Amino acid sequence: MKQIKYKLREEKIGAMLFDNEKGAVTKLDEEQYKKILAKHKEFNYLFDENGLPLFELFKSKVPREELPSDCLSAPSKVYFELTRKCNLSCKYCYNRSSFAFPNELSKEKIFLLLNELRSVGVFEVRFTGGEPTMHKDFFEIVNYAEKLGFFISLGTNGTFDNNTLEKIKESNIKIIILSLDGPKEYNDSVRGAGSFDKVISNIRKLREKRDLMIKVNCVLTRDNKGFMEDLVKIAVPLGVNVLNFVPIKFTGRAKAPDIKLLTKEDMLNILSKINYLRGRYKVKIQTYFDILEGSEHLPSSLLNQKSCGAGIEVAAISSFGEIYGCVVSPANELEDSKTKRLFTAGSLKEDNFMDIWLDSKRWIFRDLKRVKSEKCLKCRFYIKKCFGNCSVDSYLNAGKLNAPDPYCFADLLKNE
Numbered sequence: 001m002k003q004i005k006y007k008l009r010e011e012k013i014g015a016m017l018f019d020n021e022k023g024a025v026t027k028l029d030e031e032q033y034k035k036i037l038a039k040h041k042e043f044n045y046l047f048d049e050n051g052l053p054l055f056e057l058f059k060s061k062v063p064r065e066e067l068p069s070d071c072l073s074a075p076s077k078v079y080f081e082l083t084r085k086c087n088l089s090c091k092y093c094y095n096r097s098s099f100a101f102p103n104e105l106s107k108e109k110i111f112l113l114l115n116e117l118r119s120v121g122v123f124e125v126r127f128t129g130g131e132p133t134m135h136k137d138f139f140e141i142v143n144y145a146e147k148l149g150f151f152i153s154l155g156t157n158g159t160f161d162n163n164t165l166e167k168i169k170e171s172n173i174k175i176i177i178l179s180l181d182g183p184k185e186y187n188d189s190v191r192g193a194g195s196f197d198k199v200i201s202n203i204r205k206l207r208e209k210r211d212l213m214i215k216v217n218c219v220l221t222r223d224n225k226g227f228m229e230d231l232v233k234i235a236v237p238l239g240v241n242v243l244n245f246v247p248i249k250f251t252g253r254a255k256a257p258d259i260k261l262l263t264k265e266d267m268l269n270i271l272s273k274i275n276y277l278r279g280r281y282k283v284k285i286q287t288y289f290d291i292l293e294g295s296e297h298l299p300s301s302l303l304n305q306k307s308c309g310a311g312i313e314v315a316a317i318s319s320f321g322e323i324y325g326c327v328v329s330p331a332n333e334l335e336d337s338k339t340k341r342l343f344t345a346g347s348l349k350e351d352n353f354m355d356i357w358l359d360s361k362r363w364i365f366r367d368l369k370r371v372k373s374e375k376c377l378k379c380r381f382y383i384k385k386c387f388g389n390c391s392v393d394s395y396l397n398a399g400k401l402n403a404p405d406p407y408c409f410a411d412l413l414k415n416e
Contacts, residue, residue: 006055058121311365
């Protein structure tokens with residue numbers, strides 16, 4: 001299938017325009033959408049010299065007036081968990097990855113799902129796990145997604161062998177997200193002996209692929225928050241494009257009693273440190289509650305305006321065919337529970353993907369009055385610099401979806 005530069009997807013009002021090369025999305029109002037369809041000169045860049053479109057148009061599968069008003073007509077990004085199999089046993093693993101399960105989706109089912117996601121105009125597919133590269137059909141799946149024209153990203157622990165590395169370099173994967181939690185001694189204590197050296201070696205070799213965006217995720221706890229500058233100093237000479245410091249969530253293996261969660265005071269100090277690092281080093285740095293000066297704005301398939309994209313712009317598919325909004329929510333737990341059901345929108349064993357997506361009653365994230373704390377809705381930073389509390393953190397910390405986020409430090413700042 002011919003690769004196209006843009007994807008234009010009809011919404012309830014207006015449309016979403018996705019740059020399939022840069023991985024960036026733009027929201028269009030109804031007037032702008034009509035101008036594109038009319039080939040208005042304002043959008044000449046979307047057409048070639050013969051007036052032929054450089055985009056593929058995706059129209060809604062149901063009448064526009066029947067689309068939900070609290071989400072997009074289809075996800076912009078889908079996190080597709082291929083397997084729970086993993087060669088590491090990280091202390092923080094949000095879904096306790098270890099080995100593959102017999103009821104994981106077959107390659108054929110994965111292909112059918114990718115076909116469905118393409119037909120409704122999903123822009124980006126991020127393959128995750130477990131360790132996705134350990135799926136026996138991983139590159140066949142990646143190649144199939146490439147033929148379907150998806151923007152492809154990969155979340156990996158980064159410890160794959162040289163054969164896998166070379167195949168990644170030859171693929172059309174646009175973004176690769178690897179994991180490092182600090183210098184060698186600390187990283188190996190939480191991710192496994194030898195993991196640091198392997199990831200560093202693989203990043204160095206991946207950098208040979210100049211058009212690949214390399215992103216490093218670091219899970220922050222009280223034990224490693226002092227290593228942020230050490231990690232920056234490691235990342236910069238390797239040519240890492242983005243460093244993402246992620247405060248740990250109380251899910252999966254992170255529920256262990258020896259894991260030291262951050263406080264809001266810690267988060268304020270972390271953001272202050274990050275602003276210092278941004279001014280000193282040439283690497284993009286992202287993090288949570290980035291409400292101080294210096295926020296990083298990178299090309300993205302998501303808008304993240306009034307809330308995190310979970311269940312509104314984003315869907316996740318587990319290796320068992322369960323559908324949910326947030327990959328680090330209790331929805332990924334193996335054991336059935338009230339909490340798991342709360343965060344799970346449905347199962348492909350019972351319904352097809354789009355029937356689940358278009359049924360807003362299934363998605364707890366869409367009712368902002370239910371999931372946003374009163375404190376957030378009144379906050380001077382909400383929408384302007386912050387999309388509010390994480391309902392997962394709120395629920396796990398206080399048992400309520402709209403409880404104040406335990407990591408929010410807005411009340412520690414002096415009034416302007």
